[in-house]
Amino acid sequence: MDIKQLKFLIALDETRHFGQAAARCHITQPTLSMRLRNLEEELDLPLVNRGQRFEGFTAPGERVLAWARTVLAAYDGLQAEAAACRGHLVGTLRLGVVPLSNFDPLPLLQRLHSIHPNMRFELSSLSSEQILDQLASNRLDLGVSYLERLDSDRFDSLELAETRMGLLYDHRHYSFGDEPLSWESLTELPLGMLTNGMHFRQSIDHNFHSRGLELQPLIQTDAVHQLLQAVHGGFCCAIMPLDGGLESLTEHLRLQPIEHAQTLARLGLIMRRSAPRSALAEACFGLYQKMIQTP
Template sequence: MDIKQLHYLCALAEHRHFGRAAQACCVTQPTLSMRLRQLEQELGVALVRRGKQFEGFTPEGERVLARAQGLLGQYNNLRLEVDAMKGRLTGTVRLGLVPLSCMDLSPVLAGLRHRHQGVAFEINDMTADAILDGLNQNTLDIGGGFFEPEVLNRFDSLALPEQGVVVACSPDWSRRLPAQPEPQDLQGLPLCLPKAGMYFRQYLDTQFTRQGMVLEPVLTSDSVYRLMHWVQAGLGCALVPAGSVLFHGLPGVHCRPLALPAMARIGALVMRNDGRASLLARGFFAMAKEVWQYR
């Protein structure tokens, strides 16, 4: 057994496809398959369920995979610690972010990159549940989004102040709104909203239902950039967390605070707190605290 075999196993778990896993590992598919079969022969158990394509892991494979992910995390941390001994932080910070999450990470990324030129970033749009799974399985270093308070107790977290909701719209639509609109002021306006099922959309639906209103958007999307584009084009008004600074920076888009109760979930940055957080994760957290002047 060697570290490359464990790396191939974890890559297969991430990509769920032999060819894509091999490509991610910069080897041929036959090489990856052969090394995994050698690992199975050495351990004396089948790890992978094979058919015409990848069909998942056996129960034994799931247990070996969990240990392999932990060992790979420790191995990567060892390499990072050696670099840190030399006075540098290197590697890729793997971030999972909820679309429309209420934080601007650009100054954190810029600050960390300025201080450590060897640091790069991989940013993935994910659900909150997928982020938590990624942190637990060590496929992510940092998560950002909306989380239940009890979830934050299980992780190191940097919670942001509740900032509320804003209506983002072009000048034509903003002229129909008061400076501080109420939900009733949106009646008759075309709305561009997150897709049904996303947490922020569920929150909006609940709050408007309590006001006796039903949201009937003209456009829904799980892409922040599509919402931004159509708001800027004048198709309608978007309801977004106040911390979604991308909308505030759009030329010709006005943002008005909307009077709604606070969300049950909290906007926060999270990482593992069980001693297995990577040096990259800890470095990112330290920079976030510094940039946000977090106490």
């Protein structure tokens, strides 16, 4: 067994296609199939359900896949740790961020890249539950998620600024003056919303219901980009983070503050406490701590 076999297994899981997995790993499909069969023979377990095409993993294959991810993360962490001991940081920092966060990762990543030009970055949009799960299983290095019910024995965190809300609209279709909008006035507008279950949506629902107001969205989606497209087309307006920079995406978008509008919980930058902990995560966490402490 070697690291490459585990990489092949993970690539197959991520692409769900033998040919695409082989292309991602820069090998031929017969080579990929042969190496995976060698792994099955060594473990004496069937890992992959094969037909004319990929049909998923067997139950033992799913368990081996979870171990493969852990082993590969540890291998990458070892390489990064060795580089850190030599005074350099290399490898890929894996950062998960909840949808519609007011956290802009770009300044932090730019600072890191300027200091450590061999670093690479992988950003994922995930739910709070997914972020904590993947931090715990070492599939993420850092997460930006809500701090409510965070287990401080398992995770370190840096609290971020309060998330305020505003109304995102296309000024070619709507105009609202200069004053903050009331929640009552929003009930008269065609609103686009993220689907139920997302934390940001829960905060919106709470602000309406706590005022005895009924929310009837014109459109609901679980994809932020579709919501932005609907706003840009003038089909609806959308409640978004006020400090998320969304209004700068095009010259036509505007963000109008909403009075007394905050999310139910604060966001935080989160890193797991248990070893092995990524040297990349520690460097990023420490740099951001300095950035928010500097006036």
